[in-house]
Amino acid sequence: MALETRVYQKERTIKFGKLLKASLSDMYHSRFLARQLAERDIKAMYRQSYLGILWAFIMPLTTAAVWIFLNSSGTVKLSNTGVPYPVYAFTGTLIWSIIVASINSPMQSTQAAKGILTKINFPKEALLLSGVYKLLFDSFVKILILVSFVFLYGVGFNTSLFLFPFAIIGAIIFGTTVGLFLTPIGLLYKDISKIITFGMQFLMYVTPVVYAIPSTGIMKSIMLWNPITPIVLTARDLVVGFTPEYLGYFSVVLAVCIPFLFLGLIIYRISIPIIVERLSA
Amino acid sequence: MSDKRVISSSDNEVLVKVEGLSKKFCKDLKTSLWYGVKDLVSGVSGSSLERLLRPKEFWAVKDINFELRRGECLGLIGHNGAGKSTLLKILNGLINPDAGKVTIKGRVGALIELGAGFNPILTGRENIYNNGAILGFSRKEIKSKLDDIIAFAELEEFIDMPVQHYSSGMKVRLGFAVAAQMEPDVLIIDEVLAVGDLGFILKCFKTIDTILPHTAVIFVSHNMPMVSRICSQIILMEHGCAQFQGNDVSKGIDLYYSRFAGNSSNVVFTDGSLQLKTITLLGVQEEEGLPQVSWMDNFKIKLEFESLLNREVPNFFITIFDKEQRPVAAFEQRKQTDKLFFKEDNVLSFIVTHKGLQLSKGLYSLNVSATDDASNEPILRINDALKFQVIHSKDIWPPLLLKATYENC
Numbered sequence: 260m261a262l263e264t265r266v267y268q269k270e271r272t273i274k275f276g277k278l279l280k281a282s283l284s285d286m287y288h289s290r291f292l293a294r295q296l297a298e299r300d301i302k303a304m305y306r307q308s309y310l311g312i313l314w315a316f317i318m319p320l321t322t323a324a325v326w327i328f329l330n331s332s333g334t335v336k337l338s339n340t341g342v343p344y345p346v347y348a349f350t351g352t353l354i355w356s357i358i359v360a361s362i363n364s365p366m367q368s369t370q371a372a373k374g375i376l377t378k379i380n381f382p383k384e385a386l387l388l389s390g391v392y393k394l395l396f397d398s399f400v401k402i403l404i405l406v407s408f409v410f411l412y413g414v415g416f417n418t419s420l421f422l423f424p425f426a427i428i429g430a431i432i433f434g435t436t437v438g439l440f441l442t443p444i445g446l447l448y449k450d451i452s453k454i455i456t457f458g459m460q461f462l463m464y465v466t467p468v469v470y471a472i473p474s475t476g477i478m479k480s481i482m483l484w485n486p487i488t489p490i491v492l493t494a495r496d497l498v499v500g501f502t503p504e505y506l507g508y509f510s511v512v513l514a515v516c517i518p519f520l521f522l523g524l525i526i527y528r529i530s531i532p533i534i535v536e537r538l539s540a
Numbered sequence: 541m542s543d544k545r546v547i548s549s550s551d552n553e554v555l556v557k558v559e560g561l562s563k564k565f566c567k568d569l570k571t572s573l574w575y576g577v578k579d580l581v582s583g584v585s586g587s588s589l590e591r592l593l594r595p596k597e598f599w600a601v602k603d604i605n606f607e608l609r610r611g612e613c614l615g616l617i618g619h620n621g622a623g624k625s626t627l628l629k630i631l632n633g634l635i636n637p638d639a640g641k642v643t644i645k646g647r648v649g650a651l652i653e654l655g656a657g658f659n660p661i662l663t664g665r666e667n668i669y670n671n672g673a674i675l676g677f678s679r680k681e682i683k684s685k686l687d688d689i690i691a692f693a694e695l696e697e698f699i700d701m702p703v704q705h706y707s708s709g710m711k712v713r714l715g716f717a718v719a720a721q722m723e724p725d726v727l728i729i730d731e732v733l734a735v736g737d738l739g740f741i742l743k744c745f746k747t748i749d750t751i752l753p754h755t756a757v758i759f760v761s762h763n764m765p766m767v768s769r770i771c772s773q774i775i776l777m778e779h780g781c782a783q784f785q786g787n788d789v790s791k792g793i794d795l796y797y798s799r800f801a802g803n804s805s806n807v808v809f810t811d812g813s814l815q816l817k818t819i820t821l822l823g824v825q826e827e828e829g830l831p832q833v834s835w836m837d838n839f840k841i842k843l844e845f846e847s848l849l850n851r852e853v854p855n856f857f858i859t860i861f862d863k864e865q866r867p868v869a870a871f872e873q874r875k876q877t878d879k880l881f882f883k884e885d886n887v888l889s890f891i892v893t894h895k896g897l898q899l900s901k902g903l904y905s906l907n908v909s910a911t912d913d914a915s916n917e918p919i920l921r922i923n924d925a926l927k928f929q930v931i932h933s934k935d936i937w938p939p940l941l942l943k944a945t946y947e948n949c
Contacts, residue, residue: 262646262647262725263645263646263647264643264644264645265642265643265644265645265648266641266644267630267631267633267636267637267641267642267644268637268641268642269588269591269636269637270588271583271586291673291678291679292673292674292676295670295673295679296657296670296673299657299662299670300659302659302661302662303659303661303662306661374653375653375674376634377629377634378634378650378653378656379632379634379652379656379674379675380632380633380634380648380650381674381676443580444577444580447573447576447577448573526584529580529583529584530583530584532634532635532636533576533579533583533635533636534576535629535634535635536576537572537573537575537576
């Protein structure tokens, strides 16, 4: 039986390609660990509460309710979106929250595992995967609510609804890619997570999350350039059964994201020992 | 760690090879973070420049070399902050060295933190899965070992209770029980077994003893009897450097203790009426100020006290402590027939004699205390009044080596 040999030294002698292969293989082999970690966190989150899992429904429902109220009371005058506003707002906020959560997820998962990172050697990719699992769990609850909205407001069933998960995966890939690039620095400096929270608030207003793209003006051009726009719009079109007109841009964004996602994974793998050293020093 | 493991034929191959290993740390947080950013950049771009000390940095580990084969155990000793844990972290692959190279073959198991990944709200049973997953077990493996783990931890009754209600000893027991299921080729042990009751500690070491023969072990501890019991090599670290390294484990341990020798004689109690002027051993050789007595020699302590108030001759208690501050022996107290008296200048000078000292090889110290003869109230108490070394060719761990003869009967 040949023993696996590990070498630890200063220089990185392993090529990017090999690192990526190792990273993906670790991610694949740590599925159980990732699931276990996600299960642990989800269970722990809801066990010490009376309403338990209901909280997962309460949060997105109230957010949607606020926008529905703002619209119906006339506080905010919104252009006609062509679909019942609750469905419009809810798909928007759903996909937006997935993007925000997946940007934060790599950093949060790694930060939360600080205690074990400095003590035990395990495949760190499992942390990323567990973050995605938790995200999928949260999204799943929200999707259930969304689907019931679709029927409740008489939008009706469209076969394109089956494609909606792909839009979600697109959102997760986009968010994770951005998140992975911010993670190494974000773990060193707390400023990064503050900037994300802060920046995402502003970004939301230049993305058609709760209102449609205006027909003219500077806002229109900003929104059209914004790479998050096609993700949000494609997702929404799939839900309500419109022809997704931004599918082209959506594919371009994804096609650009995937090589960057891999690069992000490589950087993550390289940076973890450096981060651990600074965390535990 | 079960006995079903097959020992491979290549038992003598080097499993751990460490060459010129160094690691630096930064003393200042802000600077450290900034260096972290720089290291990230050079890590990703793959710079191979030599790592020199930057401002505010120091070597936490400097130029460590060793090789370890299957069945060998390396003891890493040294004071707090000597760099032991940093070295372990590098060996475990948690952080990268700044110079040098580590080559490790086989599965690495680390007993650095027990019960990693425990969530306090979840039950012991659920946490076995969490911890097991982090240690690299599959779900199937954990399932098949679950009963063993619970039985080993002796927690059958509480296994479905949230871990937050466990005592710290129980948590460690559960953590060790999971970790004990690992079958590593290289095992790294940090001070983790300090918690837990005696029975459990003994159980842990029994487990470690069974895996020792087919594993290369690196053991960090401040528990010297344990180090001397299980280690075949030793490295004494100080300020990141190997101060002593070799197979002579007891010499390394002696050196470790001699680092503490600085804090000499201290008076822990006095009522001000009596003062110890001198304490010496008679008829002994001295080396670097340390009196050396050969085993079975006569042991003569000369003590000189000065009385500050006119008082009666008190009772003296003289106790011998070993280097771990365990009391080993005490001298008989003064009998009524042993007449002692203060001279005109208020000086009391006397010799305590013991014939044929049977202490085993090692370093010892004397504690001296005096109590009033009549009221038995304490007058003076001095710890580490005198240090001495017992010389013998044989190194044994019990504190006494009793002279014996063997004959047929």
